[in-house]
Amino acid sequence: MTSATAWPSQAETWLDEKGKGAWIAAMVLGFIFFWPVGLALLAYMIWSKRMFKSKSRGGCRAHSHRHSHGFSSTGNSAFDAYKADTLSRLEEEQVNFESFLERLREAKDKSEFDTFMDERAKKAQSPKNTDKDAPIEL
CATH class of the missing domain: 1.20.5 (Single alpha-helices involved in coiled-coils or other helix-helix interfaces)
Incomplete structure (x- = not known):
């Protein structure tokens, strides 16, 4: 891969490491400086499901500790x-x-x-x- 084609992949990896806030900041800056770039970033974020990914992966584990009412355990069995x-x-x-x-x-x-x-x-x-x-x- 040449450096000309590798920079989008590197930028994507860097933004993924920084989280959803970095993606949103990049999109806003894209809209400010050149609106088609912001629009392209928004479309890419939606298409790749980056807008809907949560940072924590412990969702399944937290769900297993929930009671029938949907609240997590406090650790105090009497309460x-x-x-x-x-x-x-x-x-x-x-x-x-x-x-x-x-x-x-x-x-x-x-x-x-x-x-x-x-x-x-x-x-x-x-x-x-x-x-x-x-x-x-x-």
């Missing part, structure tokens, strides 16, 4: 048990409250429907006085 109990109690309260709200909405809907039907029945029972039925006076 972790208390936290799990509290979260499950709060989830149960949320389910009960949502159930209560649903029953409340159903009761309100039933009340409104009963009121509507009562008003409709009253209108049907009341005598209809229209101008057509009135005698014509001469």
Whole structure:
């Protein structure tokens, strides 16, 4: 490889070593000095998935230590048990409250429907006085 073709690879390696911030800085500088360079760097970062890579590789290891609620262990088993109990109690309260709200909405809907039907029945029972039925006076 000649030095003319090796510098992009070297620059890429150097930016990778510095992290995502270096890539973003290079892109911003590219936009400032010559916008097509910034646009090309942005396209390359998206195409090569450099924008979405995380610096830490310990994501799988941290995930294995998580409880069912998605929180990591603190190392204190008493606190972790208390936290799990509290979260499950709060989830149960949320389910009960949502159930209560649903029953409340159903009761309100039933009340409104009963009121509507009562008003409709009253209108049907009341005598209809229209101008057509009135005698014509001469």
